[in-house]
Amino acid sequence: MADEDRIMLEIAGLKKKFGEDVILDGVDLTINKGEVVVMLGSSGCGKSTLLRCINGLESFDEGSIRIDGEEIVSGSKAMTHLSQKIGMVFQSYDLFPHRNILDNITLAPVKVQRRAKEDARAQAEQLLRRVGLWEKRKAYPRELSGGQKQRVAIVRALCMNPEIMLFDEVTAALDPEMVREVLDVMLELAQGGMTMLIVTHEMGFARAVADRIVFLDEGKILENLPAETFFNNPSTQRAKDFLQTFEFKKH
Amino acid sequence: MRASGIEVLFLGSNFARLVEGxxxxxxxxxxxVLLSLLLGILFGLFMTLQNPIARAVSRVYLEFIRIMPQLVLLFIAYFGVTRAFGWNWDAEFSAVLVFTLWGTAEMGDLVRGALKSIPQHQYDSAYALGMNRRQTFLYIIIPQTLRRLLPPTINLTTRMIKTTSLVVLIGITEVLKVGKQIIDVNRFQYPTASLWVYGAVFVLYFLACWPISLLAKYLEKRWR
Known part of the structure; x- marks a missing residue:
């Protein structure tokens, strides 16, 4: 297989400003098919903005983003086609409150991808069963717990058969005891060969799921290392300091 | 046996006249109301535009309509315009015009508020699922907006129905005016007529507004 065919996501020289503030300052990142990359960094370092640029929710000033060889241009006509290749799950459980769980999942496959209802339903059933929520298919989002809603949001993104999944701090707003059920779903997904770019503050999870860790600081990628290397032996002081903040020792 | 006076409602064609009123x-x-709902939705969309001129125009319109008592607007439309421009609008046209102007302003503000209340992440997740603008509005934003709009719209509708009683003052013979006429004619035979006639008017207003409340309840239940 040629090298180009293996590349899922290719970001080159990405720059993004909000007014005078430089949010992303020349980001280069390549993710291969089937790879799981976890992006770490303190809040405000540009992680979320980077994800939003990748699926076209945010425009950028310089550089390029390619998904499977196709260039991302925010707001363009081709973007709606491209964003179907990119599944995204947000921090705030963002289900559509006026539709039940099943409709939440099948709406976009039916209306956007013009798939047959039965087909979308069958896939939704299979995915919902996998995350243990098939019984809730008739329920409305407000009847579900945070963890359940987030699992549905993952299923909703998966039902579009994306080629890459982006996760933006999806457990950050959850009660601690619900974090696990969501992370387990993501872990299973990673083991199934899905290409994933994950932003998280769950260090244990990052270590378990990631092939590679990308450490972002002030809009720049400071580290881009295999997960074990990053956690055991980060090369920059900034990354060392960052990892320290997650460690507690008795003095 | 002394009559209670309720018969006054059924003398001659009295009841039919009240219903006609x-x-x-x-x-x-x-x-x-229908015109206000349609134009109000458009006005509401207009108000959400970022354009400073659109904002200024809608703000002036909204404030003007809110500050003016409806009665003053009615007088301006019916008497003032005739005097000033010689346009001879008939009373009912003036009434519909004024109530539509008022309803459009109020409805527009309700639509604006409801649209604004839909959180940004609803748009984001729709776009992230590959929906274009049209699909996002059609399947995600508008259905949620309508649900939020329902209670205040019903409130506005019943308020408009009740406020139309003002049209008496530009010479339209509506239900209240007919009632007054019946009371005046029967003042000596039926001294208690006002109680019964106004009571009947109350019931008639209630019958006009009640179905709307029922419809709202039904929809709210269905949409939850």
Whole structure:
């Protein structure tokens, strides 16, 4: 297989400003098919903005983003086609409150991808069963717990058969005891060969799921290392300091 | 046996006249309400535009309509315009016009508020699922907006129906005016007429507004 065919996501020289503030300052990142990359960094370092640029929710000033060889241009006509290749799950459980769980999942496959209802339903059933929520298919989002809603949001993104999944701090707003059920779903997904770019503050999870860790600081990628290397032996002081903040020792 | 006076309602064609009067009220308010709903939705969308001129225009319009008592607007439309420009609008036209102007302003503000209340992440997740603008509005934003709009819209509708009683003052004979006439004619034979006639008017207003409340309850339940 040629090298180009293996590349899922290719970001080159990405720059993004909000007014005078430089949010992303020349980001280069390549993710291969089937790879799981976890992006770490303190809040405000540009992680979320980077994800939003990748699926076209945010425009950028310089550089390029390619998904499977196709260039991302925010707001363009081709973007709606491209964003179907990119599944995204947000921090705030963002289900559509006026539709039940099943409709939440099948709406976009039916209306956007013009798939047959039965087909979308069958896939939704299979995915919902996998995350243990098939019984809730008739329920409305407000009847579900945070963890359940987030699992549905993952299923909703998966039902579009994306080629890459982006996760933006999806457990950050959850009660601690619900974090696990969501992370387990993501872990299973990673083991199934899905290409994933994950932003998280769950260090244990990052270590378990990631092939590679990308450490972002002030809009720049400071580290881009295999997960074990990053956690055991980060090369920059900034990354060392960052990892320290997650460690507690008795003095 | 002394009569209670309730018979006054059924003397001659009295009752039919009251119902006819109610029809005038309902006709004016329904027409104004329907026009207000349609134009109000457009005005609401117009108000959400970022354009500073659009904002200024809608702000002035909204404030003007809110500050002016409806009665003053009615007088301006019916008497003032005739004097100033020689346009001879008939009373019912003036009434529908004024109530539509008022309803559009109020409805527009409700639509604006409801649209604004839909959180940004609803748009984001729709776009992230590959929906274009049209699909996002059609399947995600508008259905949620309508649900939020329902209670205040019903409130506005019933307020408009009740406020149409003001049209008496520009010479339209609606249900209240008919009632007054019946009371005046029967003042000596039926001294208690006002109680019964106004009571009947109350019931008629109630019958006009109640179905709307029922419809709202039904929809709220269905949409939850």
């Amino acid at each position: 109610l029809w005038v009220t309902v006709r004016i308010s329904l027409l104004a």
